[in-house]
Amino acid sequence: MKINAWNRLLEFETRDLIERYVKDKHGRKCSAKQIMEISSNFIQGREYFKNAKQAAITVKPLLQYYGVSALCRGLVLACTPYISEAALKPSHGLETIKWQESLAKRDFGGLTVAIRHGAFYELLSYTENKVYFKHNSSAISYSQCLEVPQIGTEIKLNDLLLTFPDLAGEYKTWSQNKLHYAILQTFNILNGTHEYEYGINKTCGKETIEELFPKILLGDYDLSDSGSSTIIKTKDSYLLLFAQIFTDSFNAGMGEIALTKPINQHVYLSSLAQFYVVSFFLGMLSRYFPSVWISLSRTEKGDSIFPLVVKIIDMIDDYFPELILNYLLGPYSFEKSKTEGGEPCQ
Numbered sequence: 426m427k428i429n430a431w432n433r434l435l436e437f438e439t440r441d442l443i444e445r446y447v448k449d450k451h452g453r454k455c456s457a458k459q460i461m462e463i464s465s466n467f468i469q470g471r472e473y474f475k476n477a478k479q480a481a482i483t484v485k486p487l488l489q490y491y492g493v494s495a496l497c498r499g500l501v502l503a504c505t506p507y508i509s510e511a512a513l514k515p516s517h518g519l520e521t522i523k524w525q526e527s528l529a530k531r532d533f534g535g536l537t538v539a540i541r542h543g544a545f546y547e548l549l550s551y552t553e554n555k556v557y558f559k560h561n562s563s564a565i566s567y568s569q570c571l572e573v574p575q576i577g578t579e580i581k582l583n584d585l586l587l588t589f590p591d592l593a594g595e596y597k598t599w600s601q602n603k604l605h606y607a608i609l610q611t612f613n614i615l616n617g618t619h620e621y622e623y624g625i626n627k628t629c630g631k632e633t634i635e636e637l638f639p640k641i642l643l644g645d646y647d648l649s650d651s652g653s654s655t656i657i658k659t660k661d662s663y664l665l666l667f668a669q670i671f672t673d674s675f676n677a678g679m680g681e682i683a684l685t686k687p688i689n690q691h692v693y694l695s696s697l698a699q700f701y702v703v704s705f706f707l708g709m710l711s712r713y714f715p716s717v718w719i720s721l722s723r724t725e726k727g728d729s730i731f732p733l734v735v736k737i738i739d740m741i742d743d744y745f746p747e748l749i750l751n752y753l754l755g756p757y758s759f760e761k762s763k764t765e766g767g768e769p770c771q
Contacts, residue, residue: 466499490708518543534583559680619662
């Protein structure tokens with residue numbers, strides 16, 4: 426558990442500090458009932474994460490998912506004090522689609538969920554699917570407002586995994602395919618239109634560029650060199666997904682933004698939402714298909730995904746509380762205005 430993030434989240438387990446937070450952020454008084462509802466979810470979230478860390482792998486992802494869900498409910502209640510716990514739907518907001526068929530073939534990547542009304546959709550709606558980034562900095566320095574996916578949108582586990590650059594090594598070991606991403610260095614919206622200019626790391630190979638910028642979607646685009654960057658100008662409204670790179674070789678809390686393909690070419694999720702969904706996948710797999718889940722750690726056929734699963738669990742434990750905190754502490758000084766459709770909020 427990241428100590429600094431959890432220490433700051435203690436503020437949302439105390440009456441006085443919750444009351445102060447709501448007054449400062451929303452300009453209104455918080456009732457004793459609202460304070461209890463907010464604090465209870467953060468307290469539960471902490472306990473679920475604590476117990477998940479100590480639990481065996483057989484039940485760890487389920488406890489972890491309950492922790493993710495509790496922290497998200499606490500976040501929604503803290504950031505929208507005009508709603509109560511009773512107004513939030515008790516359902517997950519995600520529905521499994523024909524998992525038995527995929528698991529019979531050990532097709533883990535084909536596992537699919539559909540967005541429904543419930544906790545996940547409330548998270549997307551009340552946070553406006555907003556994502557905060559650290560970019561060449563240890564502090565939050567950039568934000569985006571993403572379009573909220575529609576009810577009924579389906580998400581495959583494989584497509585979701587492709588939006589996590591930090592999983593590139595484990596993903597390739599499991600699938601024998603490359604997880605394509607490029608380090609973003611500069612980004613501009615040209616002439617106030619949906620024409621975009623990306624500056625990416627020059628070491629990005631041709632295969633990755635063609636995968637991220639498919640001409641079947643974009644048509645022709647301009648590509649040129651500029652110092653240490655490759656500049657790509659697109660003339661279409663298709664926007665790549667900005668994804669946070671969390672791994673920091675120097676352990677200094679520095680972050681980078683990577684470009685990945687949006688899910689199914691048109692679905693954009695914030696980092697909070699990405700972690701929620703991947704945690705749901707693992708939690709439901711361990712809860713409702715325990716024989717399949719336990720076999721992954723028992724050296725049985727079809728267990729090649731196990732190192733990837735362990736990495737995902739570690740990332741949720743390490744970074745999800747910090748993502749919650751980042752949203753609670755917003756908006757930040759660099760945020761001047763909010764735009765629609767995935768354009769930068771700044």
